[in-house]
Amino acid sequence: MTNIILCGGSGTRLWPISRTLMPKQFVKLFNDKSLFQLTVERNAKACDHQFIVSNAEQYFLALDQLEEPGIHSTFNIQHSTFLLEPVGRNTAPAIALACLNIDAEEIVLVTPSDHLIKNETAYLEAVSTAKLAAEEGNLVTFGIEPTYPETGFGYIEAKSRDSEKLEVGSGKFSVLDVRKFHEKPNAETAQKYLDAGNYYWNSGMFCFKAGLFLDELKKYAPEIYEACLEAYENEQEITQGQLRIRHEDMMAIPDESIDYAVMEKSDKVKVIPCDIGWSDLGSFDALYDELEKDENGNTLNDNHISLDSKNNLVIADDRTIATIDVEGLMIVDTGDALLVSKKGSSQKVKEVVKHLKEKGSELPKIHLTAHRPWGTYTVLEDTPGYKIKRIVVKPGKRLSLQKHYHRNEHWIVVSGTATVTVGNETKLIRPNESTYIKMGEVHRLANEGKIPVVLIEAQVGEYTGEDDIVRLDDDFKRN
Structure with missing residues (x-):
């Protein structure tokens, strides 16, 4: 099985620690490891090859992190292939270009590089179930069992757990028919989804045969398939294991997600409901929930001096930050930028990034x-x-x-x-x-x-x- 790792995205909601040239998947947030490194380590236990889709700037960053001693020992870097995109055109083209370079019968596990999964045992069991379901000719997606009415995720509506269950593997995980994909809901609709019991957060992870995905893409989004095919035929091999798409070919491919292009239209889609300790770390509020904290609920940081302060997220690289009588703040210092916000408002960070870009600032792009x-x-x-x-x-x-x-x-x-x-x-x-x-x-x-x-x-x-x-x-x- 081949793990297609998608390294696109700039993680603007985690600015200023995430920048275009150092997006959140490469920032070392957990035990001096990045989300990208954790993704590689986790999936190397289920896959024998990595196919990493990245842009040219991030290629060297990814290669450096793969070659670090603690990561290099978990897999054979010679079994890694890089596909370098000159410009991103969303997930459908990225996955299609990868699949065109893989044997049609090969099972692929498609994963973002910037998600956190804490229950690795349950995750690997779900992957094993997905592989079996994919071998039977299904496009499998992983649905996260919701724990609260989240409005920031898309949802997958499944059919009944009992009547539509596909029996595969150990039986620990259900494989259900998908009724419909839903966009990010408002609060009232999200609560209805939670109460219904057959709606799941869309994780953006998939498992299928490479050839089956291409067949479905050709059927439901032929313009994307044909443009990707032409780009694949013109791709250049810079070195062994490094493939590069020409800029003009990439720009000719329609910008479309895998959900819109294939998953919402195909009748071969299954969903595996999962409880795997998943988070997309899409905001500082989500990051706060995952970081270790002291007895006052402040995130652990050697540079933080706390006096009667509690429940604060404090991230600082070098400078000492002292807080006095404050609660529920997010304080992020990176040397060239300082973010201070109330918890619960971190979704507005992307508006700050937009403002900086309009001013022509380099701050959204690069660190010191x-x-x-x-x-x-x-x-x-x-x-x-x-x-x-x-x-x-x-x-x-x-x-x-x-x-x-x-x-x-x-x-x-x-x-x-x-x-x-x-x-x-x-x-x-x-x-x-x-x-x-x-x-x-x-x-x-x-x-x-x-x-x-x-x-x-x-x-x-x-x-x-x-x-x-x-x-x-x-x-x-x-x-």
Whole structure:
């Protein structure tokens, strides 16, 4: 069985910890592991191959997290395939493009990468049941048994538990016919769904044969199928295990979810009601419910000093946060942005992100620390006329051969030995040594050593934006 992992989405409702270039699935929220890593670990116990659908920027982030020691030992990274989308076109195209690259008879388990599942035993049992049902020619979805009238989820309406039950596997989980999919309801309708007993939260997880899904897609959404087929036929293999879709082909595919394209129309859909400790962590209120807390209901954080404060969500990376006589607040500090909100209002965070985008701010896109395929950089100071960064280059990696039109750069090595190319000259720069790159000069920074290179970069110029880079050669095939 192959696990198709969907890594799309920017997680705007968890801003400022979630950004476009570091969305919530890659943020390490639980025991120094990300939701993406937990997804891979969990599904590696049921699947022998991972097919990861991601955009090009997140590919290197995902690869880094897969190669971390604690994660790498749980599965064979050689059994992972990446499909890189230049732009997202929703879940139906993403799943279709993955299935086109998989044998038609292969059972696929489709999962988002940003969900939390706490009852792994029950989850794996549900997956085993879904696999058996999929082998019988069904499109299986996982319905979460609701515990309260949630208005933020779509619902799946099933037929009777008794009369329509499909007997497969151990019998611990029912496999029911689906009557209808429902959009996010208002509070009154959500309560009716809860009272009815045959409505389930739509988890966005599926299990089916790759070929069956494509057949149903061709039947009910032929325009999506044909566009995906053309994109698949034109896809490029950059390296073994890394497939890339052309931008023009991706833009030609209609933007549609799997629910609208197939699941709401097909007569082969089954649902497995599940109680697996599931959360989509779609808001800070949901995150608060899942994090460990002290005796006063405050989330545990070494940087938090609490005086007569209770039931607060406090997330802080570096700075100390002190609260006095406050209750029911959400305080999220990331160095370059501070969010303060009442609990229960976290769904409005996306409105803040919208406002920032309208202003042209970079805050929705990137953190002070940015991850690149060669390492990381952290912005220490950004003022008109100059910018100061801390750059870390991983062993054996190098930045692109590049030049800038609007800035000069000074590099001071703090640790490690940097191999620096400026113009036609290449030299080694050691700790406490520096070099200067004049505006317009072709240059490159590399680490040929065994330990990370750490340096301080001072940029001076009228414009120091990240788009002032002209790449002449790049190991990672970036534009």
